Amino acid sequence: MKPPLYLKLAHQLEEQIERGVLGPGDRIPSVRWLSRRQGVSISTVLEAYMWLENRGAIEARPKSGFFVRVPFAKSVPEPRFQSPSPRPASYSAGSIVAEVLRAAHHPATVPLGAALPDPALLPNHKLNQILHSIVRHNPAHSSGYEFSPGVEALRRQIARRSLEYGCNFSPSEIVTTNGAMEALNLSLRAVAKPGEVIALESPTYFGVLEAIQSMGMRAIEIPTHPSEGMSCEMLEDAIRKHGVKACLVMANGHNPLGYVLSDDTKKRLVDLTARHDVALIEDNIYGDLVFGARQPKLAKAFDRKGTVLVCSSFSKVLAPGFRVGWVQPGRYQAEVERLKFINTVAAPSLPQMVIARYLESGGYERYLARLRIALAENVRIVSQAAAKYFPEGTRITRPDAGYLLWVELPKKVDAVKLFRAALAADISIVPGAIFSATGRFDHCIRLSCGYRWSDSIDRALVTLGRLATDLLRSS
Ligand SMILES: Cc1ncc(COP(=O)(O)O)c(C=O)c1O
Structure with missing residues (x-):
């Protein structure tokens, strides 16, 4: 034919x-x-x-x-899918997280650690103009509490954009928060109690592991394919065996793996969790950074029973320092609003107003399109350089979204030692062990590619490759 x-x-x-x-x-x-x-x-x-x-x-x-496009380094394979039998565990890498956070504040380091875009890529000028204008025309902008659910103009904009994700939120269904981190904390507390079990992708964002630990809940890491996400079979098994109360996923731009799940997988996850009356918390913080022209649906788009809580923020795309996030908590809204009051009373008004005005001004989609292109290119260039400089046996993800690369080094490389040696050479990276509650991924690192390519990033990757090779030889 x-x-x-x-x-x-x-x-x-x-x-x-x-x-x-x-x-x-x-x-x-x-x-x-x-x-x-x-x-x-x-x-x-x-x-x-x-x-x-x-x-x-x-x-x-x-x-x-x-x-x-700049291609991914095809000579380097992607990380392997490993599927150890999951069991609930308590997180114990908190002290390394503290070291990582301190390193992220170090101004002299080459920034391959913190998951942030280059400030030069953000619309700071426009945000500042809007801020000045609000302060000038509405000097009493912060003279009251913006109690839950938060600034209405912002909720309206978020509701409008939900159509892009295959949803149709009403502004009254959205609660604004202090960043996605508060949205996640509130969601976890609304659906589970201390001692209960939360199912997570593995690896997963260390902030969530810390939050679960601090609330006295237990994490169960469900084996996760580096490009296809959490195994639904093993999730169902864990729900049956361990009475999982909630499951947390990043369906559109996973941190650290960078995948975007297919609609079929999203629907399967929603149906499966709803069938077992398990809440599904969807962290969509990287959702606006999916490469390509089409915006994929949220898992929430398949929610028929209100059991999906979507959490997000503007930290990865507009202004991390504004701390503006939100949650659409489905059937758990009343509890989330109550907890929001207990936690921080209200979210700061001024940053919410600025972001609402920015979204109203109409340039957001165009800005995002440019940002995605710049980030996709950075990711590919860093991936090619890492393929060239890192020791043989290295595996690297090929992300569909965001600006993170997950690098699996040869098994004998101790990634915490690599992180410390890199820091001594003024380079920040994130060691893989903090993305697990059970000490997995101790030979992996996460590289952030949010900053525009430069000679200093190139040199830093050469140094990282050399340090990893030295650690391999001395092991
Ligand atoms: C996956 C994920 N969720 C949540 C957060 C926290 O976001 P925010 O800064 O908006 O609180 C981060 C920050 O790195 C993240 O990567």
Whole structure:
């Protein structure tokens, strides 16, 4: 059977990319031009471009056309899926987390640790202009408490954007919080009590492990595929055996693995947890940073019973220091609002007003599109450099979102030692062990690629590669 026309065209372009005729960052012919030139319809060319986009070979840039992507280092394999039988555990890496947080504040370090974008990529100027304008025109902006659910203008904007995620929130269903971290804390407390078990991806964000520990709950790490997410079979098994009360996932941009789950998997997770009356907490903090032009759905989009609580914030995309987050708590809203009052009474008004005004101004989607392109490129460049400099046997993720790379080094490399040696050389990274409640991932590190590529980042990666090789030799 002859291949369809669009596939023939896509293969021709792919060949040109592989041969280097079209290099990373090059613009590929416009849809119209290629359609005329090849005597095929516009929709055939578009189909070919979408096929290449799905394979990660090209990317669409708003109003500019299609461009060849910097590829991931194909010579380096992705981390392996490991599936030890899970059991509830208490987190004990808190002292290393404290070291990591101190390192993140060190201004002289090369910033490959903290999960933050380069300040040069953020719309600081516009946010400051809005802030000045609010302070000038409404000097009493903070003279009262903005009790839960929070500033209405902001909740309206979040509700509007929920359509992009396949949801349809009303502003009254959203509670604003002090960052996503408070949203997660409130959600956990609303659905579980001390001693109860929370199912998590493995690895997972260390802040959540610390929160669970501090509330006297127990974490159970469900084996997680580095690109396909938590095993639904093992989650169901854990629910049956250990009476799991809630499950926490990052379906659109996992920290640290960077995957985006398919709609099928999201639906499976929602159906499975709802069937067992387990709350599903969805951390969507990286959801606006999914690479590509289309915004994937939230797991919440498949929620029929109100058992999914979505948590997010503007920390990773606009202003981490504003501490503006939110939660759509589904059927747990009254309890979340009560806990919000107990926890911090209300969220600060001024940053909420600034972000609401920024979203109202209309440039957010365009800004995000540019930010995603810059971050996707950073991630690929750092991945290629790490592939070149790190010891043989290294495995690296190929993220679909965000700016984090998870690097599995050869088993004998002690990643906490590597973290300390790197810090002594003024480089910050995050050791893998803090992403686990059971001491797994002690040979892994997380690299943040939020900062624009520079000679100093290149040199830092050379140093990291050398330090890892030294540790390997001395083990
Ligand atoms: C996955 C994840 N959730 C939550 C948070 C906390 O977010 P916020 O700074 O908005 O409190 C972070 C911060 O790094 C994170 O990576």
